[in-house]
Amino acid sequence: MTDTTDDTVLIQEARHWEDETWIAQVIKNEDDDGWAVSMTLRGEAEPALVGPWTMGRDKKNPKPLDAPAFHTLVKTAHEVRRRHEQQLQARLHKKIWIGSGAHEIVVTLDIVPDDDDPYAMLAARNAEGREVARKRVEAGFRLTAETAEAWLARELA
Structure with missing residues (x-):
């Protein structure tokens, strides 16, 4: 048919x-x-x-x-x-929350799986949604509460 x-x-x-x-x-x-x-x-x-x-x-x-x-x-x-x-x-997209209440920060890791140059963008937004930090990192970056807190401590110091 x-x-x-x-x-x-x-x-x-x-x-x-x-x-x-x-x-x-x-x-x-x-x-x-x-x-x-x-x-x-x-x-x-x-x-x-x-x-x-x-x-x-x-x-x-x-x-x-x-x-x-x-x-x-x-x-x-x-x-x-x-x-x-x-x-x-x-x-490819990971998200964690650190802190609490008005001090809560959302940290995201967005992996870009490029064949020649894979990388990831690490970003942090405060409770109001305003971006407070952004950095390009290796695609294999392990996003945990500890790594996010350490990164933010360096970025916001």
């Missing part, structure tokens, strides 16, 4: 199913006698999700893809991408 929307032919077959955003392919599992399914976002080289796929009734060939299975796979692949983005965000 094919759908021609905006001059794009969408393939919807037993082992290959696609929509405007995702492409699902049932592939032979290299590690055993089973089958796997890969979900790839259009325009990306690597699949966002690869997982086991159900065998058909003959226990030899894969179960064919259909619309409900494809929609479930899309939902799962989207969730995997969302979690990956959240994990990357958490790894």
Whole structure:
């Protein structure tokens, strides 16, 4: 089955199913006698999700893809991408609070993962949100309450 929307032919077959955003392919599992399914976002080289796929009734060939299975796979692949983005965000952007009340300071570390020159920006904001210090540091800088307090003591002295 094919759908021609905006001059794009969408393939919807037993082992290959696609929509405007995702492409699902049932592939032979290299590690055993089973089958796997890969979900790839259009325009990306690597699949966002690869997982086991159900065998058909003959226990030899894969179960064919259909619309409900494809929609479930899309939902799962989207969730995997969302979690990956959240994990990357958490790894590249760290935040801690030091002090308390009117003396509370928020210290952030924003890592810039440049291939040639990775670095991080360390910044501190007071309780009113005004930036009180900023410094470029190595990408491997470990942000802890102790390192933040020591940095701020030097910066604000």
